[in-house]
Amino acid sequence: MSMRRKLTEKLQERTALLEKAEGLLKEGKREDYRAEMEKVRNMNADIDDLKGLIAEQDRKFMEKAPDLAEEKDKAEERGNALMKGQEVKFTALEVSKALFLPRAAAEKSVTLATGTLAQPTGAGTNIRDPLGNGVGAIIDQVYVQDLTGMSSYLEPYVISEFDATGGDVATNAGKARTASGDPTFGVAKIAPYELTTTSYVDKNISRLTPGNYYAKVFAMAMRAMRRDTVKMIFNGDGQASNNDMYGIKTATNMAGSAIYATLNVDAVDADLLTDLMFAYGGDEELGGNCRLYLNKKDLQALGKLRGTNEKRRLFDIVPDAGNPNTGIIRDGGVIVPYSISSSLTALSTADASSAAVPTMVYGDPTNYELGLFGEYTVRVDESVKAVERMLTILGDAMVGGNLIVDKGFVVATVPQST
Structure with a gap:
C-alpha cells in the first residue's frame, strides 16, 4: 500500500471519529466524547508521521535536478500532443513544482506567459508581459497540500483550551477537584472546486518547435491558474452559499462559524496598521510571520499620510526590488511586510451604504491551506477563435482551500453605514 493511500485511509478514519465525537458532545455524553477525542489525538501522531514521510518524498522530488535529455523528450512529446489538440495531464506534484516555487524560480518559469485574455500578435522567442500582469505573491506563501484521491479533507483545529485551577493543598485534600472545562475544537473542510483557465495566443505560435510550443502553452496555462487561484484564496469561489472553496474573507468551519477575525475600520488613517497588528492573535502574542495584503490604492493612501508638519x-513604503508586488511598510520602529492584490477591495474607496465591506487582510499566510485535488489538464483548441486566427488554451483543475487556524487572519471591514 502506498504512503498516500495509507494517509488517505487514516484521514478518513479520523473524520469518522470526529463526526462521532461531535454527535456525542451534542448529546451531552461528555465522557464518551473525551474518549473519542483521545482516539483522535492518538491517531494524529500516526498521521503526522505519514505526512512527514510523504513531505520528505515530495521534497526530494521538488529538489531533484531535471534530466535535461528526459525533459527535452517529454517536452517534445507533450508539444506534439498539444499541437494535435490532445489533452496533456500534469500531476499534483508537477503543478506544485510549477506553481509554488521560490520567487526567483517561479519568475523564471512564467516569463513567457501572457496571462488570461492577453493576445500576442506573433511567435517570437519572447512574448513580453504588459505592466500590471503580475500575480499576487500570496500563492507562493500559503500552505499547500497534495490531496489527490480525496473527495474532501478535514482539518481539526483548537478554538479554546482548558485552564488549570489551583487551591490550598490542605483545603483541597481529599476533595474532588474543580473541573477545568473542556477544550473546544473546530473542523475546517477543504473540498474540491472546479477551476478552469482560458488563455488565447496567436496561431503563429504553432510555427515553433514542439518543445518550445509546449513551454509557451504550459507557462500561459500556469500563469492563468495562479491568477485565478489568488482571487479565490482571498474571496472564495463566489458561490452565494455553501462554498466549496473558502477564501480568507469567507472562511467557515463545519459548524458554520467564521474562522477569521474582523476589525471594524472606517478609513486609512495613522492608527490602521497598529490596530490590525493588535487585533491578531491572543492576549499573549503578536503575529511573528504576519503580512498585510491590500489593494494598491490603499498602499498609496498610506503613503500619502503626513504628520503634523505636513x-x-x-x-515609509519600501518595495522589494526583486518583486515589486511585495515590500515593507515602516511605521516608526515597526516593520510590516505587505503584498498588493487587485483581488482585494480598497478600503479608501469602499462603499458600505448597502452592506458591510471586507477590505484588506492581515495574518500569517501559512494559516491558509490550499489543496490540489488530482491532475491539471491542459489542451489547445483551434475552433473557438478560428476567425481571429487565435488558439485557445484551456486548463482544468480541482482545487480547494480554507483557513486551518482559528482567527488565522484579521479582515478589516467597513461596517454598513446607517
Missing part, C-alpha cells in the same frame, strides 16, 4: 510621511 511634510514628513507617517509611513
Whole structure:
C-alpha cells in the first residue's frame, strides 16, 4: 500500500471519529466524547508521521535536478500532443513544482506567459508581459497540500483550551477537584472546486518547435491558474452559499462559524496598521510571520499620510526590488511586510451604504491551506477563435482551500453605514 493511500485511509478514519465525537458532545455524553477525542489525538501522531514521510518524498522530488535529455523528450512529446489538440495531464506534484516555487524560480518559469485574455500578435522567442500582469505573491506563501484521491479533507483545529485551577493543598485534600472545562475544537473542510483557465495566443505560435510550443502553452496555462487561484484564496469561489472553496474573507468551519477575525475600520488613517497588528492573535502574542495584503490604492493612501508638519510621511513604503508586488511598510520602529492584490477591495474607496465591506487582510499566510485535488489538464483548441486566427488554451483543475487556524487572519471591514 502506498504512503498516500495509507494517509488517505487514516484521514478518513479520523473524520469518522470526529463526526462521532461531535454527535456525542451534542448529546451531552461528555465522557464518551473525551474518549473519542483521545482516539483522535492518538491517531494524529500516526498521521503526522505519514505526512512527514510523504513531505520528505515530495521534497526530494521538488529538489531533484531535471534530466535535461528526459525533459527535452517529454517536452517534445507533450508539444506534439498539444499541437494535435490532445489533452496533456500534469500531476499534483508537477503543478506544485510549477506553481509554488521560490520567487526567483517561479519568475523564471512564467516569463513567457501572457496571462488570461492577453493576445500576442506573433511567435517570437519572447512574448513580453504588459505592466500590471503580475500575480499576487500570496500563492507562493500559503500552505499547500497534495490531496489527490480525496473527495474532501478535514482539518481539526483548537478554538479554546482548558485552564488549570489551583487551591490550598490542605483545603483541597481529599476533595474532588474543580473541573477545568473542556477544550473546544473546530473542523475546517477543504473540498474540491472546479477551476478552469482560458488563455488565447496567436496561431503563429504553432510555427515553433514542439518543445518550445509546449513551454509557451504550459507557462500561459500556469500563469492563468495562479491568477485565478489568488482571487479565490482571498474571496472564495463566489458561490452565494455553501462554498466549496473558502477564501480568507469567507472562511467557515463545519459548524458554520467564521474562522477569521474582523476589525471594524472606517478609513486609512495613522492608527490602521497598529490596530490590525493588535487585533491578531491572543492576549499573549503578536503575529511573528504576519503580512498585510491590500489593494494598491490603499498602499498609496498610506503613503500619502503626513504628520503634523505636513511634510514628513507617517509611513515609509519600501518595495522589494526583486518583486515589486511585495515590500515593507515602516511605521516608526515597526516593520510590516505587505503584498498588493487587485483581488482585494480598497478600503479608501469602499462603499458600505448597502452592506458591510471586507477590505484588506492581515495574518500569517501559512494559516491558509490550499489543496490540489488530482491532475491539471491542459489542451489547445483551434475552433473557438478560428476567425481571429487565435488558439485557445484551456486548463482544468480541482482545487480547494480554507483557513486551518482559528482567527488565522484579521479582515478589516467597513461596517454598513446607517
